[in-house]
Amino acid sequence: MKLHDRIALVTGASRGIGRAVALALAREGAAVAVNYRSREEDALAVVKEIEALGGRAVALRADVADPGAAADLVAAATESLGGLHILVNNAGISDDGLVYGRPPGAWLEVMKVNFGGAYHCTSAAMGHLMAQRDGAIVNISSVMGERGWIGQANYSASKGALNAFTRSTAVELARFGVRVNAVCAGFTPTDLVGSLLEDETGKRIKKQVPLRSFAAAEQIxxxxxxxxxxxAAYMTGELVRADGGFAAQLGVGRP
Incomplete structure (x- = not known):
């Protein structure tokens, strides 16, 4: 197991991609702090799954959009599991809609969670990681941070900010042996975007993906x-797309 004796914190890990990341880290031997904001039962279920694999895990409640709560979360994860080597900033929300007609503050909550959560947790964890001169931060971003889509202006902006943050913190932390990268996920059926990918709309979107399928959370x-x-020891500052080829094409990739 490649992550034996490593300790990870995954934000927004009670469901979707975060849950899949927590379980995948555990399968590679990492102890995992499973962060959640409101779904305690789901988070405890993830902990039980990890323990069933023979691993160690703890469920920790925190709203990462709150800088104080994020700092307490990092401290609790480090204390509960005996250290910290990996931070996965996954917590995210969406609030889709056209900019025209949306209330003035429609962007704020999305930005506070999607970008602010990563900012707060990274800020809280970086002192520990720098001191031990060892660590990896992975931000769960989206191809929407590099492309546009109708009704996604606030979400795209939050992920674009996260991408820029990834590059800048990678440069800042490199001299301390801490790597920072991001996964730019494509369309992935989770609670966050599930309704968008259903029925005829989903079929039309899927036809625009070169691999003709949506991502599974486990693939991300x-x-x-x-x-x-x-x-990935020599990789830092990278935005790695996992989108079935969606962002590689011009337009929808066909006449």
Whole structure:
């Protein structure tokens, strides 16, 4: 197991991609702090799954959009599991809609969680990681941070900010042996975007993906675990797309 004796904190890990990342890290031997904001039962279920695999895990409640709560979360994860080597900033929300007609503050909560959560947790964890001169931070971003989509202006902006943050913190932390990378996920059916990918709308979107399928949460998690592990030891500041080829094409990729 490539992450034996490593300790990880995954934000927003009670469901979706975060849950898949937590389980994938555990399968590689990492102890995992499973962060959640409101779904305690789901988070405890993830902990039980990890323990069933023979691993160690703890469920920790915190709203990462709150800087104080994020700092307490990092401290609790470090104390509960005996250290910290890997931080996966996954917590995210969406509030889709056209900019025209939206209330003035429609962008704020999305930005506070999607970008602010990563900022707060990274800020809280970096002192520990710098001091031990060892660590990996993986931000779960989206191809929407590099492309546009109708009704996604606030979400795209939050992920674009996260991408810029990834590059800057990678440069800042490199001299301390701490790597920072991001996974730019494509369309992945989770609670966050599930309604968008259903019925005829989903079929039309899927036809625009070169691999003709949506991502499974486990496929995104596999990229995150790679970036967190020793096989990516010389990678930092990278935005790694896992989108079935969606962003590689011009337009929808066909006449």
């Amino acid at each position: 998690a596999a990229v995150a675990v790679f970036l967190a592990g020793p096989d």
